[in-house]
Amino acid sequence: MRRDTGSHRSTAVVLAAVAALGAGLLSGCADDGDDGSAGSSGGGDSKGKTVVTVGTYGVMGFKQAGLYDEYTKLHPDIKIEENVIDPASNYYPQLLTHLGSGSGLADIQAVEVGNINEVTTTQADKFVDLSKADGVKKENFLDWKWSQATAKDGKTIGLGTDVGPMAICYRKDLFQQAGLPADRDAVSELWAGDWQKYLDAGKDYAKKAPGGAAFLDSAGGLFNAAVSGSSEVYYDKSGKPIYKDSPAVKKAWKLATDASAAKLSAGLQEFTKPWQQALANGKFATASCPAWMLGQIKEYAGDKYTGKWDVAAAPKPANWGGSFLSVPQAAKNKDEAVKLATWLTAPEQQAKLFEKQASFPSAQAAYDLPQVADAKLPYFNNAPIGKIFSQAAKDSPTQVLGPKDAVIKQNFTDVGLLQVEQQGKSAGEGWKAAIKTNDNALDQ
Template identity: 60%
Template sequence: MPRSTRTARRTFCRAVAAAVALGAVLLAGCARHGDEGGRTTVTIGTFGVFGYKQAGLYREYEQLHPGIAIKESVVERNDTYYPQLLTHLAAGSGLADIQAVEVGNIHDVATGQGHRFEDLSRAPGVRRSDWLDWKWAQATTPDGRTIGLGTDIGPLAVCYRKDLFRQAGLPTDRAAVGRLWAGDWQKFIDTGKAYMRRAPAGTVFTDSAAGIYNASVHGYAERYYDRRGRPVYRNSPAVTASWGLAVQAARGGLTARLRQFEKPWDQAFANGRFAAVACPPWMLGYIKEKSGDAGRGAWDVAAAPRPANWGGSFITVPKAARHKAAAIALAVWLTAPAQQARLFARQAGVPSTPAAYAMPEVRDARNPYFGDAPVGEIFAAAARGVPTLVFGPMEQQIGTAFTDVGIPQAEQQGKPPAEAWQAAQKEIENAVDE
C-alpha cells in the first residue's frame, strides 16, 4: 500500500529509488516493445501482483488468440510505479499497451490525464451495466469518457481469531460475531472493550488505530473532498467520526500499536498478538502467509459494521500504446465477469462486476484456512453496499497524513489527540495546495 513521505531523508531515498527503477523500466520498455515470431506482443504494466499470470489467464488468452503474445512488467510498489507512469504519459513514450492504475490514483488520472487514454466505454464487448455503478464512476472523466475498466475491489470484512474470542467470553460463530457490531463501528470499539476485560494474556483486541480509521473512513462517500471538489478534510463527518474511533481505540488500550505492513505487524500475526483486524479480501492471503499453519482454523471472517471499500484497481489503454486495438481487446477480456470470477477463485480478488457474484467460483467460494468461511458471499454482500466514493487530487497524501503521522502520535507516542490532529493538518498543508 502507498505510504506518505514523512521526512526529507525518506523523500530523497524514494526519489533515488524511483529514478533507478525508472531507468530500468525505460530500458526494459525499449526491449519489450518488439514483436516476436510473427505475433503481436501486447505489453502490460502493473504494480504488485494482479494475478493474471498466476491464474493462467495470459496463457489461456494466447491459446485463444495464437497471433498474440503477452508480456507483463511489474513494479512492486505503487508509490514507485505511479510516478513512472506519469513521466511516461508526459513524454508520450515508454508506455505499455495496457497500464494498471490504483484506485487512489484513478481520480487524478481521469480528471488530469484522461485525454491521454482511450475511451474504453466504446470498446466492443464493454457494457457499463456489467460493473458496479460506483466502480465505473471512479474511472469516468468529467466529459463522460471512461478510461479504465475496473479489476478487483476491496469490500471490507473483519477477520478475527475464534480461539481468542472464545477465551475472552465472546461468541465465535461468524453470524453472531457480525451481530456484535452490525451497523456501527462504535459497536466494534465496544466489543473491543468487552474483549479487553477478559483478554487472554499478552493479547489485545486489534492491530492498530490506523486500521480502524481506514475501515471507518472508507465507508463514507465524502471524506477528504466534497462532490464539488472542495477539500473538506478538516471537518467532514467521515474524518471526524473515524478520527474519534481511532483515538478512542488508541487511548483505551485496545490496539497493539502497530504500523500495518511493517515487520512487527507481520510478527504479531504469527504470535497471535491481536484478536481482530479490519480485513479487505486481499488481506486474507496476507494473514495466511504471516500466521502460518498455527493460524489455520483459528481465523474466521465476519461481516464488517458498515459496507466500505479499501483497495482495488483499473486497467487502461494509453493513446500512445503501440498495439491499441489488441490491447483494448485483451483489457476487455481480462475484466469480463467470467475472468473476474475465475481470478477470485484463484487469487481472491473480489470482482467489480456483479454478474460474477452469481457464478460458482464466487457464489460457492469458501476459504478453508478461515474455518471454511463463505468468503464469496460475505465480500459480494459488502460490495453491493459500498457508496460511490468521492475522490480528490491529493487523496492519498491526505489519508496517509492521518494514518501515518497524526494517529501514530496519539497511539504510539502518547501525545494528546489535539496535538496529534495538528500534526496531521500540518502534514496535509505541506502537501496540498488549496
C-alpha cells in the same frame, strides 16, 4: 499495492492461492510476464507475434491465475509482456512521467484506486475510452466502481479489476476465551450498523483478554476501514478538499484514537515487520479486513492458526482498495491492448482470478458465478467469503474521490495516528500533525 483474495476449490488450492497472494502482496517484486519492459516492443517480436505490454505494480495475479496463458492460447499471434514496478508509490510517478512525455508507456497500464481520480480528471485525453470497446458492458460492473474511472464528459478510461469490500477478521478462539460470541453470525450482530459497537465489543473483550492479545491490530487500519464506508471523505462533490472538516474523517479519527486511548489497539503499523510478527505470535484478535487482507493474515499468521481465524461482516459496508486497467492513446498496439484489457476484466476472467488468486471482482456479474458465490476458505474456518464480500461490495457507497486521496489517507494513518500510537502524542497533537502534513502536500 494492497489488494491487496468455492466449493469449487480444493483445500490445497485455496491455501496455496491465499499463501501466494499474501507473499506477493508484500514482496511485490516478482515479474508476472516475460523479461520485457513496458514499451519495449516495437509492435512485434522476432517470431512475428504482436507483443502487448502490460505495466503493473505489486502482484495483480493475471499470470498466476493462468489468464495470460489462456489468452495467448486463444490468440496464438499475441505475446504478453508484463513489467512490474513496486510499490505503487514508485509506479505512479513513473506513469505520470511517461504520460507527460508520451513515450515509455505500456500498451496497458494499471491504475490504483487512490490515483484514479487524478488520472481521470487531468489525463483523460491521454487514454482510450473503454466504454466504447466491443464486449464492455457498464451493467456488468459495480456502479460505484465504474464511476470512479469515468470523467465528467462520460469517458471511461479504466475497467475495474478488483475491489476491497470490507469485513472483520477475528480470532474465534480468543473470542471464546474472552467470553464473547464466536459464531460469525453472532459476532457480526455484535457490531452491526455502528463502528462504535465494534469498540464496545473490544472493551468487553479487554476485560478477559487472553494471553495479552490486544483487541485490534492498528488504529490506522480502523481509521481506513471506518472512512471507507462514507461517500464524502477527503473531497466533496465539487472537488474541494474537505479533510480538515469532513465529518467522516473526524468520526473515524475519534474511533481510532479512542481505541488507542482505551488500549484496545496493539499499536502496530499495518504491513510492517512488527505487524507480521504480531500475526505470527497471535498478538491481536481482530483486524479490519478488506478482501485482499485475507492473504496477508494467512501468510503471516501461518499454519498453526488454521481454523482459528474467521470472517464476520463489518459494522457498515465499505470498500478499501482496488485497481483498474487503462489503455494509453500512445500505446504501440492499442487495438490489441483494448481487446486484452476487455477480456481480462470480463466477469468470467474476474471469477477465475478470484478462484486462483483471491482478488475480489469489481464485476458484479461475476458474483453469481459458482467460483464466487460458493467460495469458502478453510483457513478461515470455511467462512463463506463469496457471500460476505459480495454483499459488502454491492452495499458500499459511491465514494467521491479526489486527486490526492492516497496521499491524504497515508498522512492521517502514517503520520498522525502513528504519533498517537507509537510516540505518545495526544489525539489533538496527532491531528495537527496530519493536517499540517496534508496542507503542505496540497499547498493549502
